[in-house]
Amino acid sequence: MLRSFRKAETMKTQVLFLFVLSLLCGAISQQIQYSIPEELAKGSRVGNLAKDLRLSVKELPARKLRISAEDFFNVSTESGDLLVNGRIDREKICGRKSECALEFEMVTENPMNIFHVIVAIQDINDNAPWFIAKGIDLEICESALPGVKFPLDSAQDADVKSNSLKIYTINPNDYFSLSTKESPDGSKYPELLLEKPLDREQQNYHHLTLTAVDGGDPPLSGTTQIRIQVTDANDNAPVFSQDTYRVSLQENVSRGTSVLQVMATDQDEGINAEITYAFLNAPTSTSLLFILNPNTGEITTNGTLDFEETSIYTLGIEAKDGGVHTAHCNVHIEIVDENDNAPEVTFVSLSSQIPEDSDLGTVIALIKVRDQDSGQNGLVTCYIQEEVPFKLESTSKNYYKLVIDGALDREHRAEYNVTITATDKGKPPLSSSTSVTLHIGDVNDNAPVFHQASYVVHVAENNPPGASIAQVSASDPDLGPNGHVSYSIVASDLEPRALSSYVSVSAQSGVLFAQRAFDHEQLRAFELTLQARDHGSPALSANVSLRVLVGDRNDNAPRVLYPALGPDGSALFDTVPRAAQPGYLVTKVVAVDADSGHNAWLSYHVLQASEPGLFSLGLRTGEVRTARALGDRDAARQRLLVAVRDGGQPPLSATATLLLVFADSLQEALPDLSDRPEPSDPQAELQFYLVVALALMSVLFLLAVILMIALRLRRSFPAVWSCFKPGLGSKSGPRVSCNYEGTLPYSYNLCVASHSANTKFNFHNVAPETGPPKDLLDEDPSMDVCASNEDSQIAYDSSFPYHVSFCRLT
Incomplete structure (x- = not known):
């Protein structure tokens, strides 16, 4: 019971402190006040909080409304009413305080705000007076004179004001009356008055009923029994030097510290003057904290005093002599506060993650500071120790807002450890710190960045399709989808339709693939614009140029531009003066190579010459010059077979045939060119057909x-027979190729067997644009026919003084 009483007294003190503090801070922040009686049923309506705060009921869920007194109240999200959530016992909350109020804070988010609410608790008469002792025992000397007063134990009533204890009564009797007295602390106690002298011989024992009545409606009462024993005369009672002793004592003094010493005197002598001291009706909690020396009246501490628990102690002390006389006094001990409590920092609300693009001044946390000390010892200031882009802004009643004070960049710093220190104004000051880690949330504020400003890729032509030719790479410091990069081709100097057939890029890896084999001769270089795009919203991108250089390979043989072939595919001729001196420029072989670089570096070589040593050929220039003068035994018609090689590895080559005729004039060279056709006219065509028939x-x-000769030589020369065996004209038999070479003054034939099933006659006549006279064609003595087989090709070469025929049986 004493422990409950102590807790009630403690809560009374705290609520009183909050109530007074709220009255002082009323001008600082808006407060909502309500008044309700205690012991309301759970769910009872206190008031419409949403209406009083000018909040819409519909937006209450989104505002995430919270109150700090959840044990006593809650807020209906449907109506906005403040409802009773638990038992409200004014005596338990405020104790003996005359005024009782519950003060709490209501916090809302989106946007964040705080409101102060005060609910005054009205007392109802729910507690009857009661006495600590079950009975009161008195010893009154028979010598006591009428008018002597005997203070009695007071009753306790947890209610206050009009519901508190009002009056004491006793049952009617002839010897005693009762009056109600008020002590300095405002409490009422009964005082028994002797109305007439007592006579122990007539009656040595009196029994009275003491009743305590409160002022409630209806009134409640409590009783105890007074047992009075009449003793022999001891006519002087002890007397205290003061009716009330007052003393101040620092909290947290050590055990055994002397508080004060009470003093009572008795004019009697002997045993009747021996005084002993004792606590009168002291609660158990008080008797545990203080010790009273029964002989000296010295009061010392027996425990730790805490101003925050109890600031004032009132002790009743009784002095009793050796007889039956007693005296009473009160000791008021005031506890002086010391700065023994460090401030407390509590996060009422905290944002778990802060977007890096948050505006300056954005509230990210609501902080409450509290110091249990009073006065200057309870005044607290807060500050941040580190250099961080945040600051504290003070709000009403020990609340602070943690707001953004600088630009945030997650890529520069992803989190901050913020230490908030609270310091009071005591001497010496006390402080406490609380650390919190603030995580910076990522937003898509960084575009991808390529690792190179531009890319140049070398690819050899004739590459395999589908091969990887390059890789681009870009990085994005953002997180998640904001930092995931994909690649694409957004522009090119190629035709848009042809782009997809040349290259493609992997969206995930940035690897560039060739979709076809490149040809250096068709496309030597092309340029692409690649884009790296992240997956943020909105997405950010960056572009980079990539130039593809197609390297050359030796895949093109040289092509002879001069000497050019005639319309029928035969070689043309060049004339050389008969008196040409050594070094005379006869002609020039002109060739080109589609390749480039070393692969297109051409060199010229003589493969075959009618008269070796007559001409020289420039290795790099292709110029044909006379090496010596034309001799009498040299033929007038010369043939050079020239090879043109490039510088590739392996080298590729082409050949050109030069027909050179030594003559001083065109008319002189015409007899050697009789096999060249004349311009088309009816007479020339008729003569041509006659020549063909012949x-x-x-x-x-x-x-x-030849067949007759072959039959004779069949047995002697089997190898030769292989060229002229029967079945020469059969389509399923071997073909015969006969070459009549005219490099000597007289003609000779060469035969080579080959297989073919085609029958085709091709006549190649080499002649100048202006054909020779008709009589030259008629008088040609060297017109030969290689074979009568259907599969034959006949070519007439007039590069020498005598015609030589080349025939291939196909």
Whole structure:
């Protein structure tokens, strides 16, 4: 019971402190006040909090409304009413305080705000007076004179004001009356008055009923029994030097510290003057904190005093002599506050993650500071120790807002450890610190960045399709989708339709693939614009140029531009003066190579010459010059077979045939060019057909002669027979190739067997644009026919004084 009483007294003190503090801070922040009686049923309506705060009921869930007194109240999200959530016992909350109020804070978010609410608790008469002792025992000397007063134990009533204890009564009797007295602390106690002298011999024992009545409606009462024993005379009672003793004592003094010493005197002598001291009706909590020396009246501490628990102690002390006389006094001990409590820092609300693009002044946390000390010892200031882009802004009643004070960049710093220090104004000051880690949330504020300003890629031509030719890479310091990069081709100097057939890029890795084999001769270089794009919203991107250089390979043979072939595919001729001196520039072989670089570096070589040593050929220039003068035994018609090689590895080559005729004039060279056709006219065509018929007849005659010779040589020369065996004209048999070479003054034939099933006659006549006279064609003595087989090709070469025929049986 004493412990409950102590807790009630403690809560009374705290609530009183909050109430007074709220009255002082009313001008600082808006307060909502309500008044309710105690012991309301759970769910009872206190008031419409949403209406009084000018909040819409619909937006209450979104505002995330919270109150700090959840044990006593809650807020209905449907109506906005403040409802009773638990038992409200004014005596338990405020104790003996005359005024009782519950003060709490209501916090809302989106936006964040705080409101102060005060609910005054009205007392109802729910506690009847009661006495600590079950009975009161008195010893009154019979010598006591009428008018002597005997203070009695007071009753306790937890209610206050009009519901508190009002009056004491006793049952009617002849010897005693009762009056109600008020002590300095405002409490009422009964005082028994002797109305007439007592006579122990007539009655040595009196029994009275003491009743304590409160002022409630209806009034409540409590009783105890007074047992009075009449003793022999001890006519002087002890007397205290003061009715009330007052003393101040610092909290946290050590155990055994002397508080004060009470003093009572008795005019009697002997045993009747021996005084002993004792606590009168002291609560258990008080008797545990203080010790009273029964002989000396010295009061010392027996425990730790805490101003925050109890600031004033009132002790009743009784002095009793050796007889039956007693005296009473009160000791008021005032506890002086010391700065023994460090401030406390509590986060009422805290944002778990802060976007890095948050505006300056954005509230990210609401902080409450509290110091249990009073006065200057309870005044607290807060500050941040580190250099961080945040600051504290003071609000009403020990509340602070933590707001953004600088630009945030997650890529520069992803989190901050903020230490908030609270310091009071005591002497010496006390402080406490609380650390919190603030995480910076990522936003897509960084575009991808390529690792190179531009890319140049070298790819050899004839690459395999689908091969990787390059890789681009870009980085994005953002997180998650904001930092995930994909690649694409956004522009090119190629035709848009042809771009996809040349290259592609992997969206995930940035690897560039060739979709086809490149040809250096068709496309030597092209440029792409690649884009790296993140997956943020909105997405950010960056572009980079990539130039692809197609390297050359030796995949093109040289092409001879001069000497050019005639319309029928035959080689043309060049004339050389007969008197040409050594070094005379006869002609020049002109060739080109589609490749480039070393692969296109051409060199010229003589493969075959009718008269070796007559001409020289420039290795790099392709110029044909006379090496010596034309001799009498040299043929007027010369043939050079020239090879043109490039510088590749392996080298590629082409050949050109030069027909050179030594003559001083065109008319002189015409007899050697009789096999060249004249310009088309009816007379020339008729003569041509006559020559062809004569040639065919000659060929048939020669074939017959050759066949006879072959039959004779069949047994002696099997190898030669392989060229002229029967079945020469069969489509399924081997083909015969006969070459009549005219590099000597007289003609000779060469035959080579080959297989073919085609029958085709091709006549190649080499002649100048202006054909020779008709009589030259008629008088040509060297017209030969290689064979009469259907599969034959006949070419007439007039590069020498005598015509040589080249025939291939196909």
